[in-house]
Amino acid sequence: MAIRQSEPLVGRAAELAEFSTEEFGRRVLAETDRFRVVIAALEDGQEIPRHAPPLDMVMTIVEGIGQVMAGDQVHAVRAGDVVIVPAGQTRGLRAIGGRLVTVNVVSPPPGPGDHAGSATAWPVDEEVPDVGALILEEHAGLFPHLDHLGSLASDATTLGEGELRTRLREVLAFLRDDLLPHAREEEVSVYPAAEKVLRAVGGATRTMSIDHRFVGQMVGELSALGEGLLSSANKERIRRLLYGLQAVLQVHFTKENEVYVPLLNRLSPSERHQLHDRLSGGDGGDQNHHKES
Numbered sequence: 001m002a003i004r005q006s007e008p009l010v011g012r013a014a015e016l017a018e019f020s021t022e023e024f025g026r027r028v029l030a031e032t033d034r035f036r037v038v039i040a041a042l043e044d045g046q047e048i049p050r051h052a053p054p055l056d057m058v059m060t061i062v063e064g065i066g067q068v069m070a071g072d073q074v075h076a077v078r079a080g081d082v083v084i085v086p087a088g089q090t091r092g093l094r095a096i097g098g099r100l101v102t103v104n105v106v107s108p109p110p111g112p113g114d115h116a117g118s119a120t121a122w123p124v125d126e127e128v129p130d131v132g133a134l135i136l137e138e139h140a141g142l143f144p145h146l147d148h149l150g151s152l153a154s155d156a157t158t159l160g161e162g163e164l165r166t167r168l169r170e171v172l173a174f175l176r177d178d179l180l181p182h183a184r185e186e187e188v189s190v191y192p193a194a195e196k197v198l199r200a201v202g203g204a205t206r207t208m209s210i211d212h213r214f215v216g217q218m219v220g221e222l223s224a225l226g227e228g229l230l231s232s233a234n235k236e237r238i239r240r241l242l243y244g245l246q247a248v249l250q251v252h253f254t255k256e257n258e259v260y261v262p263l264l265n266r267l268s269p270s271e272r273h274q275l276h277d278r279l280s281g282g283d284g285g286d287q288n289h290h291k292e293s
């Protein structure tokens with residue numbers, strides 16, 4: 001089953017990976033007298049047992065997050081990390097929280113007895129705090145204040161000057177003392193932490209899709225209101241929705257312009273052709289005439 005590799009091979013490792021429900025997926029990409037290259041594909045929780053064959057190994061994590069055993073130490077690893085284990089020392093791998101794909105180069109190529117050594121169990125996981133729950137709790141405390149913003153917006157034009165100032169002071173106290181510090185803390189701790197994981201598992205555009213979902217819901221509400229009775233309460237809801245849509249869309253377009261548009265110019269030429277055809281209404285269907293060579 002080993003592939004004699006005499007031709008160069010270029011591919012996206014995560015796409016060459018083959019997963020398996022038994023043990024873990026492994027695909028031999030290349031084998032010569034000097035080395036063997038395997039793509040290991042682990043489903044969440046799967047592992048490569050710890051073993052210590054007489055082979056030098058370089059492992060590059062290309063997708064996901066997990067733990068690696070290198071020598072007598074367990075290390076947390078994620079996409080982008082590289083692991084080198086000299087011959088005779090223990091190595092092992094396990095996926096945590098989702099799929100994990102690695103490219104493993106071993107030299108010399110394994111012989112019949114090289115993987116027969118006894119595999120040892122992973123150490124028991126230490127207790128770790130639930131950071132996500134902490135942030136959800138903080139947001140749950142902030143959410144109710146958003147209603148105050150809306151109701152003050154509604155009342156702003158009819159309130160007397162004194163009352164308006166008082167309520168504005170309350171709202172500003174929340175915004176300055178709770179909301180802005182919360183946002184600043186996220187900038188220095190939560191976002192950099194999320195960024196590390198996003199780099200390994202992707203998903204950075206999901207926040208934008210959530211914007212689209214909100215915009216869709218607001219448009220739906222607005223059209224329903226437009227069809228119905230234009231009572232003063234409904235006029236008020238229409239006004240709130242229009243202001244809300246304006247704010248959400250301003251932020252949304254700014255995010256696309258500042259973050260996503262510059263990324264698109266880093267796509268490969270064929271990917272750019274394909275996307276350009278689609279967006280300009282050309283024939284996005286024919287993918288052959290932009291083949292990269």
Ligand SMILES: [Fe+2]
Pocket residue numbers: 139182183186
């Ligand atoms: Fe937040």
Ligand SMILES: [Fe+2]
Pocket residue numbers: 212252256
């Ligand atoms: Fe958009």
